[in-house]
Amino acid sequence: MSAAAVAHVPRRRRWFRWLLALPFLFAAASILQVVVLRFVDPPFTAFMAARVFEAWGQGEFGFRVAYDWRDLDEMAPSLPLSMVAAEDQNFATHHGFDLAAIEKARVHNRKMVERAEKRGRPVTRIRGASTISQQVAKNVxxxxxSNRVTRWARKGLEAWYTLLIETLWSKRRILEVYANVAEFGDGVYGGQAAARRYWGKDAAGLSANQSARLAAVLPSPRRYSAQRPGPYVQRRATRIERQVRQIGGTSYLEALP
Incomplete structure (x- = not known):
C-alpha cells in the first residue's frame, strides 16, 4: 500500500467518526436550545425570519414583523384560554401529541375526501390535529x-422538539410562548402585537370577544381577519367563547403546572 493510501485511511476514519457523532451533537445542541428558551424569551422565531426573507424575495425590503413579548400574566386571560379552546382542548392532559384528536381528524378528512370525489370538487375543510406543543415546536x-422531502424531515424534527419542550418546559411556559409567537395576521406575531395593531390597546385589555376572534383566525391568519371578521370568524368566535367557559375559564389557567 502506498504512503498516500496509508494516510488516506486515518482521514476516512476521522470523517466516519464525525458522521457517527453528528446525531449526538445535534441532540445536545437542540436540548441546550430548548433549555435556554425555557428561561429566555425568544427574540424572534424561525417563522418570523422566513416571512422576512419571503418579503425581501418579493422586493418588499421595508417589510417588518410586529412582535412584542408579554408574559402570560400581562395578557388578558381570555387570550390564552381562547387559544386552548380553539386549538387544543386536551392541552393540559396530553404529552405533546393528542392521539384521540389525530384519529378524529383522520376520520373527518377521509369523509371530506370521499364527499369531494363524489361531487367532483376539490377537497375543502381538511382538519389538522396539531397540538399547541407541536405548533410551538414548528413556529419557534x-x-x-415546501416539498415532500423537506416536509417529512420537518415533521420528524417537529416530533423531536415537541418531546423536548414537553419534557423540559412547563405547560404554562408552552402556552406563554404560543400566545407570543402565533401569527394573527400577515407579519403580526403574538397577542400584544395583534392587540396594538387591530384595537390600539395592550394585550392585557383584550375583551373576551376580541380574544376569541384572534383565536378564530388560527391556523389561517392571512386568510381571515380578526379585526374585520366575516361570518365564519364570527361563528367560530362565538363557539370559542362558549368553549372557554366549558373548559373552566380562568381556573383552567390557575391549574396549569
Whole structure:
C-alpha cells in the first residue's frame, strides 16, 4: 500500500467518526436550545425570519414583523384560554401529541375526501390535529416545508422538539410562548402585537370577544381577519367563547403546572 493510501485511511476514519457523532451533537445542541428558551424569551422565531426573507424575495425590503413579548400574566386571560379552546382542548392532559384528536381528524378528512370525489370538487375543510406543543415546536424552531422531502424531515424534527419542550418546559411556559409567537395576521406575531395593531390597546385589555376572534383566525391568519371578521370568524368566535367557559375559564389557567 502506498504512503498516500496509508494516510488516506486515518482521514476516512476521522470523517466516519464525525458522521457517527453528528446525531449526538445535534441532540445536545437542540436540548441546550430548548433549555435556554425555557428561561429566555425568544427574540424572534424561525417563522418570523422566513416571512422576512419571503418579503425581501418579493422586493418588499421595508417589510417588518410586529412582535412584542408579554408574559402570560400581562395578557388578558381570555387570550390564552381562547387559544386552548380553539386549538387544543386536551392541552393540559396530553404529552405533546393528542392521539384521540389525530384519529378524529383522520376520520373527518377521509369523509371530506370521499364527499369531494363524489361531487367532483376539490377537497375543502381538511382538519389538522396539531397540538399547541407541536405548533410551538414548528413556529419557534423549524421551517415551512415546501416539498415532500423537506416536509417529512420537518415533521420528524417537529416530533423531536415537541418531546423536548414537553419534557423540559412547563405547560404554562408552552402556552406563554404560543400566545407570543402565533401569527394573527400577515407579519403580526403574538397577542400584544395583534392587540396594538387591530384595537390600539395592550394585550392585557383584550375583551373576551376580541380574544376569541384572534383565536378564530388560527391556523389561517392571512386568510381571515380578526379585526374585520366575516361570518365564519364570527361563528367560530362565538363557539370559542362558549368553549372557554366549558373548559373552566380562568381556573383552567390557575391549574396549569
Amino acid at each position: 424552531f423549524l421551517w415551512q416545508g
